[in-house]
Amino acid sequence: MDEMESNSSIISEVAMTADSESFLNRWNRSILENELWPFPVSFSCCSSEMRRFKGRENSSEYINGLDVAYPPEESDLLIVGGTISQKMAPFIKEVYDRMPEEKWVLAIGACASSGGPYWTHSVVQGLSQIVPVDVYLPGCPPSREMIIQSFEAIRERVTKKVSSLSQTRWSLNV
C-alpha cells in the first residue's frame, strides 16, 4: 500500500547505516525483533479497545505479554492510550526514566497524540510534550486492526535501529 511504502521510505532516510556489530548486539536485536515486552498504560475510552484486543485468542501473535505485569526496569515498549491529564504526567515521565536504554514509545488515539477535542489547560496537548514518541496512531477510538498494524510499524523501527530517543540525543549533541 502507498502508506506503508512512504512510511518505510521515511525512516530509511533517518536510519543509520549498519556498521560491523558485535555478536551480542546482533543477538539482542534478533530477540527484540521477535519479542518486545510492553508496559501498557491506558485510561478513558481507548482502554476498552485495548481490553478487547487483549481478549482475542490470537493477540499473542502480534505482541506478547500484555496480560503479565512487567516492572518498568524490564520492559522495552511504552504504550499510552487515552487522555493525559496534568496530574498523570509525572507518573509517565517516571516510568519512562526507569526503563532501560533501548526503548520505544507508542501513542494510541487522538487524545494521546495531540490532546484531541480537549483544549483546556488541564490536559497535556500530546505525549510529545513529555517524552519523545516513535509511532502515532490517530483515531477516536482506533479499531483493532489499526492497533495490530501499529505493532508492525514498531517492529520495523526496531529492525532498522531507529528510535526517537537516539534522534533527540543526536540533535542535541549529547
Add this chain to the structure above:
Amino acid sequence: MILGKNLYNKSSKILNLFRVLNLIAPKIWKKSFSRFKTKSNGFTGGAPALTLTESGDLRCTSCMLCQNICPSFCIKIETHEHAEEEAAPLNFDINILKCTFCGLCEDACPVDAIRMEGPMPFAGHSEQNWIWDKEYLSSYAGDLKSKVGEDRPLMP
C-alpha cells in the same frame, strides 16, 4: 421484586467439583458465533476528504462553517485576497492527529464539499507530516464527485 432465597444458598461440594470440571474440560459442542463478529474494520470510510466538481475543481467555497463547528478546532482555512473572483480556498489544512471523526463537518457543509468517505489513517512514524493539505485531501480517496447539480451558482 426481591431476589429469591435460593440464590443465596451454598451448594454441596460434589456439585462444585462437577462445575470446576465443566470449566476446565474443552467444549466439543461449541457453537460458532462468527456471524456476530465485526467485519474487517467495521466500516470502509470515515476520514475526511474533499470533493471535486465535474470539471475537476474543488467544490469548496470557503464559507468557514466547518471550521466553526469542529469540536477539536483541527480545520484551518485561508482564502484568496479577492474572494469574489476565486471562491476556492488558498489553504485547507486538517490536523489529522486531533480529528475525532465525528462527521459534524460533513453535516455543516452547504455545498457537499467535504465527506467522510476516505480510508481510515494508518499508524505512522513520528517524522512524517501529520497536517494534510488540500492536494492530499482531494486525491487520497479516489476522485470523489459531489452530488450537487452543475448549474448551481457559487456563493458570494
Add this chain to the structure above:
Amino acid sequence: MFDFQEQEDLDLINNRNFLLRELELEFSDKLTLATNENISIVVSPSNYIDQILKLKNNFGFNFFLNLWISDNIADGENFDLMVQLLNMDTHQRAIITCPVSDLESVPSLSDIYQGAFWCEQESWDMFGVSFDSIPKERILSPEGMDGFSLRKDFEPRPFTLKRSSDYSFSPDPRVPRGEWKKRDVLQLDMFNGEVNGPLKAIMEVYDEVVERGRLEIGFLHRGVEKIFENINLNQIMPHLSRINSNCPTMFQQAWCGGIEKYLDVYIPDRAKALRMVFNELDRIYEHLDTIGRIVDNLGCSPFLKETLVMQESIVAVMKKYSEQNLSSNLICLGGVKSDVPKGWLTECLNLLSFLEKKVFEVTKLISNSTLWMNRLCRFELNSKQAMDWGVSGPNLRASGVNYDMRKVSPHYFYNDIEFEVPLGINGQCYDRYLVRVEEIFQSLSIISQLLDNLPLGDTKTKDSSVLIPRKQDVYSDSNALIQHYRFYDSGVTLPEGEFYNSIESPNGELGFYVHSRGTEYLNRVKLRTPGFYSGQCFTDIVEGGSVEDIPLVINSLNLVVGEIDR
C-alpha cells in the same frame, strides 16, 4: 373493585399537595418555584444550616443529590451555592440557593449529609469558596496549582511537571495512643487496567488488614464543564459520548430530553421507542462490563472472554444501524438521526435470544457456588448510609431500598411496559452482582416488548426551532439554505432560565443542570454523575478487608473514572 394503582396515584397527589402547602407556610416568600417535580427555595447564609435541617427532619428530604456553585452575578466576586435534595415519598427535587462570597467561610454540610464532603472540596478547588472544617486540598486539579479554574477570569499558567507529596492519615481516635506507630500507610496505584480508569487507593494497614482507606481521584480531569461554557450547542454532542464510553446514549438522552422539555418540543412516538431501545442496549453493555471485571478479579479468565464476546455482539448490531464510532450518530435534538435500516429488527431479535442463553450459561456457574460466595459475601453497605452518601442505582437496590426512576417518575413509554425491579437483601458484593444479572434479563424483556409493538411514523420532529433541514432541500431550496446557515452559525439559543433533567443510568441517577442567560454560550453546566457519590462510600465499606480485595470492591461498585473526574 379496589385498584392499587389508582389508590397509589391518589396517595401521591395528596402527599404532594400536603407537602406544598406545608412548604408555603414555612418559607412563604422565599419559595420561588413549586411544581409537581421541582421546588426552589432561596435562603440567606445566616440560617442556611437550620433550614436544611428542617427540610431533612420535618419535610422528608433525606436523600442527598448534589452541591455546587454557580456564578450567577456577572462581577465575579459573588457566587450562588446550590444544594439539591430528593424527597423519596413524593419524588420531588428541591434546589436551595444561598448567595456566598469567597471572603468568608461558609458552614459545612458534611455533618448532616456525608456525601457533601467531596462536593465542598471540589467547590474550593474550582471557585475558591472555603468551608469550615474542610481541608483546603486540591481534589481534581494537580497539587500546587495557582488559580481557580471555573471562574470566568481564570488565566492558565504554563505547564510544569511536579510530583505530588506523600500521603498520611490523621491519628485514629478509636485506637489507643501506643498503637499509632504500628500501622503502615500503603499506596496502591491502579493505572494498568485493574479498574476502569486511573485511580489510587491509600490505606492504613495493620498486619495485612486494612483499617482505614480512601480514594484519590483527579487523574483524568479533563475540564468538561469549562468546555461546555465556551462552545455552541451543536458542538457538544461528540463530547457527551466520551464522558463514559460504555453508555454514550444515556448521556445524549439526558441532555436532549432536558432541552426538549425546556423548549416544549414534541417528539414523535417512533423516536421515543427507538431511544428507549438504545438506552436499554447500553444498560446491558455496562452491566456486562461490571460482571466481566468482577469475574476477572476472582481469577476466572475464560468467563471474561465470554463477556467480551457478548459485548462485541452488541457493538456489531449497533454499528449496523449507523456506522459511527462510539454511537455518536444515533440520537440528535428532535428525534433519532436516521430510520431503522432493512433487516435490522431481525438481527436485533436474534441478538436478544443469543444474549439470554449466554448470560444464563455464564452466571449459572457462579451463583450458588461456595468458591465464589466465600469471597463475595463481604463488604456490606448499609441502606441508611447509602442514602446519606447519595448512592443510587443498583448499588442502592442491592441494600434493599426500592427506588428506580423508571418506575417512580417514568418518561416516554416506561409506564406501559411490564418489568420488575430486582432488590437485594444484605448489601454485600454478592448482592450487587446478582442485582445486575437480573437487570440484564429485565432489560432483554423490555427491548423485546418494544420491538414487537414499534409505532409507525416519523423519526424526527417537525418543529422548526430545533430541526435541521434535509440535505436535498439545502442544495435546491433557498429557504432551507437560510435556515441551515442560521442553525450552523450560532446554534440553538436557549431562552433565559435554568432547568434540571435526570434519567436512570446503569450506575445511578444521571442529571444535567443548565443555566443560560439568553446568549449564544451557556453560563453554567453541572453534571450530576453517579460515580462521584459511589466513590465516597469506599471509606465505609473497605474496613476489615485485605489489600488484595481492593480492586474487587471498586469493581463491584462499578466506578468509572470518566464519570468521577469529568
